[in-house]
Amino acid sequence: MLALTDVTLLYLCLAGVGVYLMKQAFAKNHAPYPPGPRGLPVVGNIQDVPRVKPWLTFAEWGKKYGGISHINVLGLHIVVLNSAKTTVEMLDKKSSIYSDRPFVAMTGELMGYGQTLPFLRYGKRFRLFRKNFHRIIGSHASVVVYYPIEEIETHRFLKRVLANPDQLQAHVQRTACSFILRISYGYEVKEDNDPILDIAERALDQLSRNSLTGEFMVDFLPSLAKVPEWFPGAGFKRLAREYRETVEEVAAVTYKFAKDQMAAGTALKSFTSDLLEGRTLTAEEDHDVKWSAISLFSGGADTSISSLYSFFLAMTLFPEVQKKAQAEIDAVVGPDRLPSFTDRASLPYIDALAKEVLRWNVAIPGADHCVTEDDIHDGYYIPKGSLIVPNIWFMLNDPETYANPSEFSPERFLAKDGKEPETDPRAFCFGFGRRICPGVHLADASIWISAVMSLAVLDVSKVVENGVEITPEVDPSSGLISHPKPFKCSIKARSDKAFALIQQDTY
Template sequence: MSTLTVVTLLYLCLAGVGVYLTKQVFTKNRAPYPPGPRGLPLVGNIQDIPYVKPWLTFAEWGKKYGDISHVSALGMHIFVLNSVKTAVEMLDKKSSIYSDRPVVPMGGELIGYEQSLAYMPYGKRFRSSRKYIHRVFGSRAALVVYQPIEEMETRRFLKRVFAKPDQLRVHIRHTAGTIILRICYGYEVKENDDPLVDIAERVLDQFSRYGFIGEFMVDFLPSLAKVPEWFPGAGFKRIARECRVTLEEMAATPYKFVKDQMAAGIAPKSFSSELLKDRTLTVEEDDIVKWSALSVFSGGADTTVSAIYSFFLAMTLYPDVQKKAQAEIDAVVGPDRLPSFADRASLPYIEALTKEILRWHVIIPTADHCVTEDDIHDGYYIPKGSVVIPNIWSMLNDPQTYANPSEFNPERFLSKDGKEPETDSRTFCFGFGRRLCPGLHLADASIWISTAMSLAVFNVSKVVENGVEITPEVDPSSGLISHPKPFKCSIKARSEKAISLIQQDAY
């Protein structure tokens, strides 16, 4: 064991002792904590907190301890919510005190993600940022102006997939990034080697690797943030510095592009141009608009990739669902054109399929909230500063709410034989309270149009290798944003007519 490791462990123990003794001497709970796994003296449940697919462990806690379970680690209290009812009662109905974010020393402070909405503490800047996003993307009706962009770029996606179906994931990522860059900044991406796409992909990759709490010791000992970069074991400081440079470049470069285009009088309508036009902003307001645009980009790009990739996985595994969806498109839209947003109200099965994509593969399985005041909920004590985690995965896989939840079944969201549809997954898959995803309508639209157009022209099936049919594994990744495990599938045009639709000029 290295000297640094010994010193770090000693610091941890001393910190734990200090916290433990302080709480024993000065804290008198007004009510008990909820039940949960029994922790160790001084350090609490530090060994019980899961970092690989934590939603599965949290779900087991829910079965054992009830709707609210409690653990602590080095004095930090963590409460896990496994039911929609409890999450609504706490995070929606008492959102004024349950809307903060926990401090994340590495990702939030050192790298700088706290400047974006997902990590931003609750306060004036947070409210301003959400207000800007809601002003542009706050309803389906507000997004109508951006629908031609989504339809055009999805047509281009079909062409790419038809030409190189074995690069499906690359095409999905490219298209999602292209759409969100055009909508946020009015920036049209080059087909190959676009410099802004390169920066964006680096930001998303770094976020997926370093964006969650617990990966670095500094998250448990914030004082380590003060050690110099050259200090042994402080390699995290170099990582943070490099990531911060990339993040700030991504925030500044496309924002400057918008301003330059507006100065030249050639800026297309976009999120940024709408918030900048006919206004003189203060330095603070300008900074908020800049980071709000980045928040929309970072919040929408990777989540959409996950959802659309999971759609292709579902179609590979559930051919009967694919046939029903295609039959509806054929009957309503016909073979002579591609579906458009104008058809959405007439395609109830495709609508249900979109809901099922969001339920079956939970893109953001958990979300961290932080409470700003002491609270008593359902007889339990929730102290100020505690982390409160709604287990969204568990809610969307609750057999009391969704019959056979592991099965991909869009019909659960349709009325049939007098039976009411099951709860719309979009009710809570985008989060709760004042931390509800402000770009949910944009995400929903992107998933819907990609689903409808792809089904209109492609048949998706299992790959056959050496005479053996390959069945993909359903294995979602860990991390803030969960992605399906990479898989192989066969993607072929449905007909000669479909090929002609794919090859139509999308420009």
């Protein structure tokens, strides 16, 4: 009888403690979660997680639930932001707690990209990497030194396109990789059969296709990472091992090249050479320089590929825009030389066109953040550790911000007849807060010079097959980096003089 009483008292005490803890939790979490789809018991909203083009589903949630919505997947809280205003208030103004990255088991841990800046958790190493980027390419003035490289690589691109216009996508990829490898490591890509270019392109392709958070179940159940490769359903482990080997190889090979060139006294100026110059590094510092450099490559090359390919898609679909842009170039630059960065201030329509490329087919539709503390925002409870997903695609396609957003219209960024320009897409497309793209000035310069030099000497139009004009489909791919669907177009020199300019040897 005494034993029973003791047990009863124990249960009562435990119950009392439980009630107390529940009251404390309720007091702390008196605010509701943001609205969102109703989930199932235990698994929550696992069936609601979009696998293909998630930004479209997120946009629908925005229409139904407002600018901020919420789901819970196996205990992981996911907060989707469709409102640009709310995104700025959270990710910019409260960046001290909204600048972490979620732990992404597949891409970050298993594939090995957790060592690169885009996937680094917020902390000492993240701040060091950002400091490296800011010092070397963090301002307009600091990237001017790389302008001649961009002009040279774009000129080489024009030659390749004119020689084999049917291989546009391959030329775009090669050009973007060549430029980033040159800036990151001082490496100049060989014209044919370049081994470093081959592995670099493979790494980019793997990252682009398999890096969306939630694409693999292991992202929601990290314990699955311990499952052996031979276990049924563990194909993701074999895939991750292959991809990890690729990224570690490209990081090692390129870094070794840069260090060997410096030791031989033949190094070209680059991001890596600037970080290594005059320093004797510890093993940890050496690791940090190596992974800072590959961060620049992995973060910059694929987005440039997407933007440049989007530019050619837009010129194929919107010939009237192409003609206006070419008329401006002809009037300012003339037919006797290729445009350069020195012409930028005199070409406002080309500047607007470059902005529209960034908006119209956004390269990064959404970039995940993670909150490091509990927060109450707009009356909603945002738990510590929540995945915060700004729907950048919708912000750049919101009809309340951009008139007729599916149309490619550089005019929207030009003041006319007393009408103010629409919001500069660079306020959204490069990210937010302390996670904003550190290579923003390089990226902006890259798309501008590619557009202006291409338009100066090339005519882009729809392909005609068997007497039928083929209109490309606007169908961007899923993935961390979104690319236009492969398309056909006709590319020709604008004139004999344009052909001669392309063939000139200027390097």
